[in-house]
Amino acid sequence: MSQPSDQPELVNELEHLRAKVDNLAVQLAQEYKMASLGRLLAGVVHEINSPIGSILSNNQVLLRSLEMVKSALASGDEVSLAKAGRLVQTCLSLTAVDKIACERISDIVRGLKGFVRVETSEARRADLNEQLQDTLKLTQGEFRQRIKVETDLGEIPPVECYASMLSQVFLNILVNAGQAIEGEGKITVRTRHEGDTVHISIGDTGPGIKPENRSKIFAGGFTTKAVGVGTGLGLALSKKIVEETHGGSLDFESEMGVGTTFHIRVPVEQKKGSAV
Secondary structure, X not given: OOOHHHHHHHHXXXXXXXXXXXXHHHHHHHHHHHHHXXXXXXXXXXXXXXXXXXXXXXXXXXXXXXXXXXXHHHHOOHHHHHHHHHHHHHHHHHHHHHHHHHHHHHHHHHHHHHHHOOOOOOOEEEOHHHHHHHHHXXXXXXXXXXXXXXXXXXXXXXXXXXXXXXXXXXXXXXXXXXXXXXXXXEEEEEXXXXXXXXXXXXXXXXXXOOHHHHHHOOOOOOOOOXXXXXXXXXXXXXXXXXXXXXXXXXXXXXXXXXXXXXXXXXXXXXXXXXXX
């Protein structure tokens, strides 16, 4: 039996071990975030490559058109000036297309920046509707034309939170929903302000979760996916982020043959003293 004089040493050792575990948990969450992004990278590259290809193609047409405009203006006759006017209209149309392409790239980059941002030690107010929209942009390459995404984003207040962490939760659940759907299907994302919390629901039209698996769904390492597809860490980390870091709740409802809906509830205000 330990003597009372040993107790301070035991307390210090326990605090050291707790700090070590917390640090490892943060590292694991960060590494899982990067792994999640890595799985989506091919789709993200495709989503960026398409508008870039359009811009490069349009740029060549613009250069040729401007050379022709230059020649037409130098001629100065009425026919050449009319031709120059038509070419200018073509150039304006192409720049409008390029603007849309640039906005598309900008949206994807903004989503990436928000996802990989290093979290501060203090919670900050964030628009969770915007976080969801940015995260959905990262999944478009993964879903392609196979999955239709419907959003019903209500009026919600800014939420005091660790936005990058919640984006990881949204991405984990969205990717899980997409992988659960075999063939074509639909994912529905809704947000609502409910008292002192914001409620986010993400539902899919997949086969549903088998009753025998429902009690294990948030257990670390548990997965029903094929080898190389899932690690079984996504939902476990998501529950930790929502419940332990944010003081919220993460649960789900599922019906075989109908689908599964995950419910994320996050307090609008964080309790004082909470930290990552």
